[in-house]
């Protein structure tokens with residue numbers, strides 16, 4: 273099996289693409305019903321404000337989708353739900369009423385039931401959440417797993433102290449991670465995650481047996497217990513030894529809810545072996561899959577936003593050429609891409625048109641994001657703030673070097689249009705914005721070919737960048753992008769880590 277990335281709603285992907293009993297371990301870190309939308313804060317450069325764009329939406333309302341979901345649970349058409357899960361939802365509807373919390377729990381129930389289906393009988397499920405909804409989510413998981421031969425194993429409390437501190441109540445500084453198993457015949461690798469035994473807590477001397485193994489002993493009720501030092505101890509169900517990602521963390525990508533690799537490393541080592549299949553159905557910036565890859569597991573990642581998909585591709589590219597972590601598995605990005613299948617990303621005009629016309633309350637401007645990020649080889653940032661003001665959907669930065677070796681960071685602005693026809697005034701407007709923003713180049717990305725605009729764009733001449741000449745205003749259509757055309761400008765800066773380092777070197781941050 274190749275590693276898989278799916279761009280789409282995980283419910284569709286689980287239902288239509290993942291076989292029953294095929295996954296060894298599933299970890300998910302879904303939106304927590306936090307009632308706010310997370311913004312990805314890019315490590316932006318050259319601008320006074322941090323460009324923000326909506327990474328994903330975590331507000332829930334009782335709408336037609338929630339109503340449809342509840343009907344689906346009650347009808348149990350696919351037969352994946354237990355009687356207990358169905359009764360639980362009927363009961364919760366009476367207690368909570370049809371509001372945002374029920375909408376969230378309906379969405380989670382449908383997906384967790386599908387996840388149980390795709391797990392192998394020996395498989396494990398980890399659900400990462402926080403106290404906002406953990407008490408309800410445990411009911412949902414009990415309904416899905418415990419009534420169908422599975423069981424609850426642990427509630428792990430992951431403690432951290434990063435972030436702001438409340439003054440009106442105890443600062444909320446822990447997340448909750450539930451661990452469920454599909455059957456009692458589950459995998460748990462004690463030795464892979466055991467910690468070194470702390471010999472100071474028992475107040476007993478270290479002894480050696482006939483084979484030279486060191487141990488401490490304890491005598492309880494006349495019986496001797498030996499604790500071998502080479503065996504190690506399991507971490508407790510509260511984890512304080514794993515730090516949250518802080519602003520200066522090496523692995524930080526700027527994704528708002530990024531989890532530390534060490535957390536995933538413990539979970540993946542505990543409940544999977546090399547070659548096993550690890551699934552993350554809400555994979556965000558790809559922490560689970562990056563760690564699974566490094567540990568020699570096969571993996572499947574699903575996310576509904578193109579920004580995540582773009583970030584994951586970039587993360588894989590960087591991680592395995594030793595940029596973000598010191599753990600190099602595979603220096604050859606070509607090998608990595610060969611082992612990878614990317615699904616759900618438009619590959620032809622029909623699917624591009626479908627994405628442009630897609631209506632989805634949970635995501636915004638997915639067509640624009642896909643086009644800007646793909647055309648720029650994932651180098652642009654998505655700027656919704658600027659976009660709101662001036663029709664700009666993305667920005668890239670380039671490091672211009674003149675003949676005297678003087679460096680200047682310059683902006684490239686992207687604007688996306690999916691209209692069937694456009695008048696040349698669009699080009700004039702883009703040129704106006706490029707001039708006003710003091711940008712080097714403006715690029716109009718269109719769904720349909722626009723000969724009239726290509727002609728109009730020629731009127732705006734060329735600009736000299738890194739001692740070569742490029743069109744000031746460029747027009748590219750989706751078909752050209754699908755045929756492999758990509759951003760042709762010199763020294764485009766990667767807006768992940770590298771850009772930050774470069775900008776610091778150039779003292780422009």
Ligand SMILES: C[S@@+](CC[C@H](N)C(=O)[O-])C[C@H]1O[C@@H](n2cnc3c(N)ncnc32)[C@H](O)[C@@H]1O
Nearest residue numbers: 281282301328529530531554556557559575576
């Ligand atoms: C909390 S983040 C995950 C962060 C991740 N653990 C990491 O370390 O980067 C949740 C992710 O779930 C995605 N998401 C939300 N609803 C989804 C759905 N129905 N299908 C697939 N992905 C979804 C969001 O786009 C977001 O990237």
